[in-house]
Amino acid sequence: MTDDSKFQPAWSEKPPAKKSYRSIFKWGSPDEFKHPSHAWFTMLKEEFGMTDKDFKKPQLEGNEQVEIRQKIKMSPKKIDQIIGIVGKNNVETDDYSRVRYSHGKTVDEAMDLRRNIVRQVPDIVVHPRNKKDVQKIVEFCNQGKVPVYVYGGGSSVTFGLQTPKGGVMLVMGTHMNKLLSVNEINQTAVVQPGMMGPAYEEALNEAPERFDTKLPYTCGHFPQSFEYSSVGGWVVTLGSGQASTYYGDAYHLVVSQEYVTPAGTFKTHDYPGTATGPKINDIMKGSEGAFGILVELTMKIYRYAPENRQRFAYMFPSWEAAVDASREVVQGEFGMPAIFRISDPEETEVGLKLYGIHGTPIDTLVTLRGYKPMERCLCVGTAEGEKGFARHVRDQVAKICKHHGAMTLTGFATMRWEKTRYKEPYMREDLMDYGIIIDTVESGVTWDNLHRLHEGVRAYIKNRPQTICMTHASHFYPQGTNLYFIFILKMIELDEYRKFHKGIIDSILKHGGSISHHHGVGKLFSPFMEKHLGKEQMAVLRALKNHFDPKNIMNPGGHLGLDMDI
Numbered sequence: 001m002t003d004d005s006k007f008q009p010a011w012s013e014k015p016p017a018k019k020s021y022r023s024i025f026k027w028g029s030p031d032e033f034k035h036p037s038h039a040w041f042t043m044l045k046e047e048f049g050m051t052d053k054d055f056k057k058p059q060l061e062g063n064e065q066v067e068i069r070q071k072i073k074m075s076p077k078k079i080d081q082i083i084g085i086v087g088k089n090n091v092e093t094d095d096y097s098r099v100r101y102s103h104g105k106t107v108d109e110a111m112d113l114r115r116n117i118v119r120q121v122p123d124i125v126v127h128p129r130n131k132k133d134v135q136k137i138v139e140f141c142n143q144g145k146v147p148v149y150v151y152g153g154g155s156s157v158t159f160g161l162q163t164p165k166g167g168v169m170l171v172m173g174t175h176m177n178k179l180l181s182v183n184e185i186n187q188t189a190v191v192q193p194g195m196m197g198p199a200y201e202e203a204l205n206e207a208p209e210r211f212d213t214k215l216p217y218t219c220g221h222f223p224q225s226f227e228y229s230s231v232g233g234w235v236v237t238l239g240s241g242q243a244s245t246y247y248g249d250a251y252h253l254v255v256s257q258e259y260v261t262p263a264g265t266f267k268t269h270d271y272p273g274t275a276t277g278p279k280i281n282d283i284m285k286g287s288e289g290a291f292g293i294l295v296e297l298t299m300k301i302y303r304y305a306p307e308n309r310q311r312f313a314y315m316f317p318s319w320e321a322a323v324d325a326s327r328e329v330v331q332g333e334f335g336m337p338a339i340f341r342i343s344d345p346e347e348t349e350v351g352l353k354l355y356g357i358h359g360t361p362i363d364t365l366v367t368l369r370g371y372k373p374m375e376r377c378l379c380v381g382t383a384e385g386e387k388g389f390a391r392h393v394r395d396q397v398a399k400i401c402k403h404h405g406a407m408t409l410t411g412f413a414t415m416r417w418e419k420t421r422y423k424e425p426y427m428r429e430d431l432m433d434y435g436i437i438i439d440t441v442e443s444g445v446t447w448d449n450l451h452r453l454h455e456g457v458r459a460y461i462k463n464r465p466q467t468i469c470m471t472h473a474s475h476f477y478p479q480g481t482n483l484y485f486i487f488i489l490k491m492i493e494l495d496e497y498r499k500f501h502k503g504i505i506d507s508i509l510k511h512g513g514s515i516s517h518h519h520g521v522g523k524l525f526s527p528f529m530e531k532h533l534g535k536e537q538m539a540v541l542r543a544l545k546n547h548f549d550p551k552n553i554m555n556p557g558g559h560l561g562l563d564m565d566i
Contacts, residue, residue, distance in 0.1 A: 009055035011035040011430050019096040021062035024103055025110040027425045028228055034426035039353035044436060048466050048490045058433035059491075062114040066096045073166050074123040078144060082126060082168070085136045090127040090174070097125045101171055102149070102163045104156030105425075106524065107439045110432060111494050122149060122163045127174035131295045134170065134260045138293060138553075141168060142262040147556050150289040152233030153196060155225040157440075158522025160237065160288060164557030170293065173230055179203040182211040182301070188255055188270065189217070189301045193232020193294045197221070200231050205304055218304040220247030223518070227422055232294045237520030238286040242421065245330065245476040246338035246384060249518065251285050253300045259284060261292030261548040270298050283544065288520055289555040290562055291548040303385075309338075310383040310394040311411030314401045315371045319344050320451075322377040323473075325404040327447050330476045332400065335393045338384040339414075340476050344454065347470030347486070348378040354424070355416040362409065369407055379406065380414040435491040441504050443513030446480040454483055456511035460503060461487050475518065482517040521560050529561030 015030040016023035023030065036044070045051060072079075072093060083091050092098075098121040103109045112119065128134045141148050147167030154161070163169060173194035180190040182204070191200060197219075203210060204217040221234055221241035233239070234250040235257070241247065258267040268281035284291065316322040322342040330336060343351055352358040367373065379401065383393035398408070431438050445453045454471060461469040468488040473481040485504070492500070505515055505528055515525045515532050530538045538561065545562045548554070558564050 004052060007052045007055075008038065008041065009430075009434060010058075012058070012061070012433060017063055017065070019065055021064055021066055021099075021113040021116055022429075024066070024100050025062065025105070025113045026429055027105060032423075032426060033430075034420070034423035035430055036427055037353060037356065039358050040350075043350070043353060044431075044488070047468055047488075048436070050490075055434050059435050060114040061433060062116070064116055066099050066118075067116075068095045068099060068118045068121060070098070070118070070121050072123045074146065074168075078146065079124055081140060082124065082137065085140065086126055086128055086133050090129065092125040092127075093123075098122055098169075101125050101151045101154075101169045102161050104154060104159065104161045106157050106159060107437055108159075108494060108498065110428070111497070114432070120163050121166075122147075122169035123166045125151075125169045125171060127171045129175045131176075131258070131260065131265075134293050134295050135265055137168065137170065138260050138262060141553050142551055145551050145553060148289075148293070148553050149555055150236075150293060152194065152230035152236075153225070153228050155229045155233070156237075156520075156522060158237075158516070158520050158524040160520060160522035160559075162523050162557065164523075167553075172232060176295070177230075179210075180296075182207050182213055182217065184211075184213045184215070186270075187217075187301055188298050189219075190296065190298050191231050192296060193230060193235075195231050197223075197226040197229055197231070197234075201226075204301055216304040217301040219253075219299065220302045221250060221253060224421060224425065231297060231299070235285055235297060236288050236294055237522075238518060239520075240475045240482070240518035242341075242474060243338040243382070243384070244518075245340045246336045247302060248300075249475070251282075254281065254285060255298040255300055256281055257284055257294060257298075258296040259292040260295055262551060262553060263292075263548050267296070286520065288522065288560055290545060290559050292554060305385070305387075308384060308387045308390045310390045311414040312381050312383075312394055312397060313409035313411060313413035314379040314406035315366050315409055316342070316377040316379060316401070316404065316406045317371055318375055319377050319454075321404040321406070322379060323447075323450060325400050325406065326379075326473065326476060326481065328400045328404075329397055330481075331478045332396060334396045335383075335385075335389055336476075337393055337397060338382045339474075340381040340397075341379065341417075341472055341474040343378045344458075344471040345374045345377060346468070347472050348376055349373055350468065350470050351378055351417075355413065355420060357413060357416060362412065366407060366409075371407060378409075378413065380417045382414065431488070432491070436488060437491055437497065438486065438488045439501070440484060440486045441501070441508065442482055442484040442517045442519065443508045443515070444480065444482050444517040445513045449512045450481065450483070453508070453511045453513045457483070457485055457504065457507045457513070460507040461485065464489065464500065466490060483513065484517075523558045526558045526561035526564065 147165040176192040177194040207213040239250040256268045256270040383390040470486040
């Protein structure tokens, strides 16, 4: 069959039907879409040996209405008692709500839901109105040994929302979603955990109008899931934003937290530093609902000055040059860039097509200058802060990049990347509609082990025929960075996919990387936790679990690897 160079698949532009499976697994806004470019479409056909015929009709779209057969195991009496706490309007028992609030955004979950397969759901969904509701619910569930799970923004890619023990799912974003105060003297904000990223950032940007501050502020945390993730979710999963190199990870942004646990309620102090023993505030970061429920946070905030932002982009002749330059930048002690991202050769070529740069005069110029396809590496970035500081960081980055043979692309490539950075996940539905999987794994790594990890994991992924593997680093520290492996392959059976995915994680551990860098652990990585941390560190975590939650009602069923034998 001869392909038509003008042919484009009928990518879906229709919002999912209400209460359908697709409305649950589709990324982002129901009426927003981001389709693969024609260059991407051509690349996919060439890589996977597909033709236009393979894109004539979508597969397993999941447009059916949600309907399940899992019976509610909680007694009507217990349900009535919870209704007595939060009110009838804040308790849901219908099929759709039970499925919606127990599924995240993993490929596995999407593959299941496309086939109308639902494996685990809570008995009821509860929308607490305030901290007192949460406290009463946890006390009630602890007395009756009723499992409790937590739903933030729903963007989990680690099986963080699975409910293998049934019970109660607490949805934090319905009511507990407000910025409560801004302390301009301390440069902190008190926020409820269910507040979504865009609402939080907008409120901080408008702090002069809303809180009578002298200056506007920013949260500094912008993960790719920013639009559909919650502030509490950032903290309990140890998230990293795309500007983390300057602002820090979620771990660094938390000043204090308030938790409700079966053992009691407590709030950590908001001192910027103390020498009063191991910090409980640090212990609770990344606890993912396994110790208790996060009900309030005090967060660092930063001055908002987008007019000072300096954009830059470079093309390096090789991955080695890009890595060496990046290490010098973050170890240079002249200040950190905000966004800083380097793509390996394969991601660079795929990225140029995605950002609309492939085939443009800029692409032609870069090639003529000797930056060869499948060798060259793209770098995009920004510097932020005070005007003089931002310019200084930009200039120092320029010196280092040029020293390592990089060619400047001005800020054009960065601006193109900014336009798509929150929209790229939308392509997943398009690809899966036509039998193609795109997924990611990520790992933290030290500088001296980066190339070993990169080469080892890529070798495992590329050993599978007809598999695209793109890699980038985007969260930088003086001691190391992260590697984010994005792989694309033709749809395979779920069991085969899980075996392949497990092999990637095994390869990461084999080559000295961490099993997660900024997506948390959930129940996806929990089987690897003891191998990664060792028995002694896991024993410490289990001792904390036993203290806070002796009856194991908080997120039970293998979360963080704390009760794998249950």
